[in-house]
Structures are given as C-alpha cells and as structure tokens.
Amino acid sequence: MKKIILTGDRPTGRLHIGHYVGSLKNRVEIQNKGQCDEMYIMIADAQALTDNADNPEKIRENIMEVALDYLSVGLDPSRVTIFIQSHVSALTELTFYYSNLVTVSRLQRNPTVKNEIKLRNFEANIPVGFFTYPISQAADITAFKANIVPVGEDQLPMIEQAREIVHAFNRVYKKDVLVKPEAVLPETEAALRLPGTDGNAKMSKSLGNCIYLADPKEEVERKIMGMYTDPDHIHVSDPGKVENNTVFTYLDAFSTEKDFQKFLPEYKNLDELKNHYRRGGVGDVKIKKFLLNIMEEILTPIRERRKYYEARIDEVYSILEEGSKHASEVANKTLQEVKEAMKINYFEDRELLETYRQKYAGNKEEN
Numbered sequence: 001m002k003k004i005i006l007t008g009d010r011p012t013g014r015l016h017i018g019h020y021v022g023s024l025k026n027r028v029e030i031q032n033k034g035q036c037d038e039m040y041i042m043i044a045d046a047q048a049l050t051d052n053a054d055n056p057e058k059i060r061e062n063i064m065e066v067a068l069d070y071l072s073v074g075l076d077p078s079r080v081t082i083f084i085q086s087h088v089s090a091l092t093e094l095t096f097y098y099s100n101l102v103t104v105s106r107l108q109r110n111p112t113v114k115n116e117i118k119l120r121n122f123e124a125n126i127p128v129g130f131f132t133y134p135i136s137q138a139a140d141i142t143a144f145k146a147n148i149v150p151v152g153e154d155q156l157p158m159i160e161q162a163r164e165i166v167h168a169f170n171r172v173y174k175k176d177v178l179v180k181p182e183a184v185l186p187e188t189e190a191a192l193r194l195p196g197t198d199g200n201a202k203m204s205k206s207l208g209n210c211i212y213l214a215d216p217k218e219e220v221e222r223k224i225m226g227m228y229t230d231p232d233h234i235h236v237s238d239p240g241k242v243e244n245n246t247v248f249t250y251l252d253a254f255s256t257e258k259d260f261q262k263f264l265p266e267y268k269n270l271d272e273l274k275n276h277y278r279r280g281g282v283g284d285v286k287i288k289k290f291l292l293n294i295m296e297e298i299l300t301p302i303r304e305r306r307k308y309y310e311a312r313i314d315e316v317y318s319i320l321e322e323g324s325k326h327a328s329e330v331a332n333k334t335l336q337e338v339k340e341a342m343k344i345n346y347f348e349d350r351e352l353l354e355t356y357r358q359k360y361a362g363n364k365e366e367n
Contacts, residue, residue, distance in 0.1 A: 006146035008042030011062035015069040016210040018194040018203050021253045022186055028074040039080040040144045046086040050130040067316050069213050072306035077319045083327035090331035094139035101168040112157045138162035143331035145179045159183040173341040199228035199246045213302050224292045229284045236283040242274045247287050254294050263293040
C-alpha cells in the first residue's frame with residue numbers, strides 16, 4: 001500500500017517554532033528522505049472560518065503568510081502538494097455525505113471538540129460548522145486516501161472519529177472505498193506541546209509569547225532573553241529547577257549533542273547541563289544564550305529562504321494555484337468512488353439508464 005500523508009495548518013496567523021518542532025521539521029525530513037509516496041499539505045482556510053466567519057479578512061491575509069512559512073522551512077512544491085482547502089470543492093461534498101454517518105451525541109463526546117468549544121466560549125452558541133469539523137477533517141483525510149496523519153496528542157480523538165467514519169461508510173455501502181488513517185505523534189515529548197516563552201502552556205499571538213519563524217534575529221533574542229525560568233534561581237550559585245523551566249523545555253525540544261560541541265563544549269549533553277543547573281553554578285543568561293545560538297542555527301536559513309520567496313510572490317501564488325488544482329483532481333476521483341458506492345452517480349451509471357429503459361418500455365409501446 002502507498003504511504004500517503006495529509007497534514008496542514010489553519011491560516012489564522014504566522015507559524016511559530018512550536019509548529020516547526022511539532023510538525024514542519026518532520027514534514028521536511030519525510031520529504032527529503034522519500035519516506036512517503038505522496039504528501040498533501042493543506043492550508044485549512046475553510047476550517048479556520050468555522051470560528052472566524054465574521055473576520056474572513058484575517059484568513060485571507062494569512063494564506064500567503066503560511067505559504068511562505070511552508071516554503072521557508074524547506075517544503076518543496078515539486079515533491080509535495082501544497083493546496084488551499086476551500087478550493088477543493090469535493091471536500092465540502094464529502095463532508096455532507098459523511099454527516100449522515102455520525103450522530104450528534106458522538107460529536108458531543110469528542111474530547112477535542114469539547115475542549116475547543118470551552119476554549120472559545122462557544123458553550124451557549126456553537127456554530128454548526130465548528131461543531132461538525134471532525135466530519136470535515138475526515139473528509140480532508142479520506143479524499144486523498146491518506147493513511148498517515150501527523151498530529152499532536154490533542155488531535156488523537158479526531159483521527160479516531162475519522163476511522164469510525166471510514167468503517168461506517170465501508171460497512172454501510174459494502175465497498176472498501178475509504179482508507180483508515182493512522183495518527184503519528186511527534187517523536188519527542190517536548191515537541192508535543194511547546195509552551196509560550198512566558199511559561200504559559202499555550203503559545204498565543206495575543207499573549208505575545210510566540211517565536212515566529214519570520215521573526216528577525218533581534219526579536220528572537222529579545223524573546224529568549226526574557227524567557228521564564230526558575231523564579232527562585234536568583235544567583236548563579238543558587239540550585240535551580242529544570243522542571244517547568246521554559247528554557248530547558250525548549251532545549252529538550254531543540255538541542256542536540258552537536259549543539260553542545262559547537263556552542264557549549266564544556267558539557268557533553270543536556271543531561272550534564274541540567275545536573276549542573278540543579279546543583280547551582282549555572283546562570284540563566286548562559287543557558288538562554290545557548291538556546292539563542294541553537295535557534296539562530298535553525299532560523300537563519302529559514303529567514304534566507306523566506307526572503308527569496310518574498311521577492312517572488314507571483315511564483316508562490318502559482319504554487320498554491322497549481323497545488324489546489326492537483327489536489328482537486330485527486331479528491332474528485334475519491335468523490336466519484338464515494339458516489340458510486342452510494343449509488344448516486346446517476347449520469348455515470350449506464351446500467352441505471354438501461355434499467356429505466358426496461359422498466360418503462362411497456363409505457364413507450366402503449367404511447
């Protein structure tokens with residue numbers, strides 16, 4: 001069986017290093033190592049509109065920002081398909097058909113949906129589109145017959161619901177048309193949920209605690225040097241806590257032994273640095289500067305590629321347009337298979353016409 005990957009992001013803002021370590025880096029590695037046969041990367045604008053319907057301009061503005069972030073991290077449009085969700089109309093039609101296979105009570109039990117509703121204060125007035133986005137996500141996945149879906153831990157209930165929809169469809173219509181997806185989590189625990197620079201569990205543009213991929217060096221330095229650490233680690237000699245220390249959480253996610261060889265050779269690895277910090281004798285400025293060096297090693301080539309594509313916006317626009325056309329062609333093939341299984345492909349089914357002819361042949365002779 002082919003290895004087909006579907007993944008993507010909502011265009012509600014620029015992408016940050018949490019996106020990078022949680023998914024973007026892995027996408028590029030899979031692409032470069034040829035670990036899949038097809039990869040589809042979706043800019044999920046339709047999904048973003050489910051809770052931004054009153055502000056479509058926000059989505060419109062960020063389409064290009066996300067596209068530039070994709071290209072700047074090294075995603076290659078000649079090897080992956082980057083497309084805009086709303087320009088693949090088959091996804092909307094599939095969502096409609098799948099909605100008949102899911103009950104309201106099942107959607108209400110979805111932990112991800114429940115958490116997101118609470119987060120957005122939608123308890124009293126839930127937009128239908130937002131409430132049913134697990135069905136939409138199932139349509140996104142199955143349209144490309146993706147069997148590998150890289151996700152964060154909080155998205156596991158969504159993949160489980162997509163698998164249930166696949167099972168229900170294949171059972172009801174007695175055809176193995178749809179493919180069950182498998183969720184793939186980030187390899188490191190630190191990459192699962194990277195906190196904001198202020199120690200807040202969630203990165204947020206409104207909180208100003210994100211390091212964006214497009215941030216200039218000066219801005220990255222300002223954010224890292226202002227990072228939350230151990231409030232009781234006042235003097236260099238003080239013992240320090242590594243747990244819930246944002247700098248060490250970032251080092252868990254980003255540092256390698258090569259980084260220590262290059263930037264902090266007095267330590268072999270992160271465990272040695274952590275142990276010294278716990279005993280006392282390592283200052284916060286030192287570990288922040290170490291992290292800054294690591295981040296600059298990652299972000300400098302990203303900035304350079306972004307600058308290249310910013311000077312070629314017409315090319316980026318064409319990449320999105322061509323990717324959306326290709327994605328639409330692939331999704332339409334699945335849609336036709338779905339309609340055939342459901343027996344609603346009336347004008348493509350010539351046997352149906354012959355059945356009608358035979359059924360009403362007597363009436364023709366009488367006339």
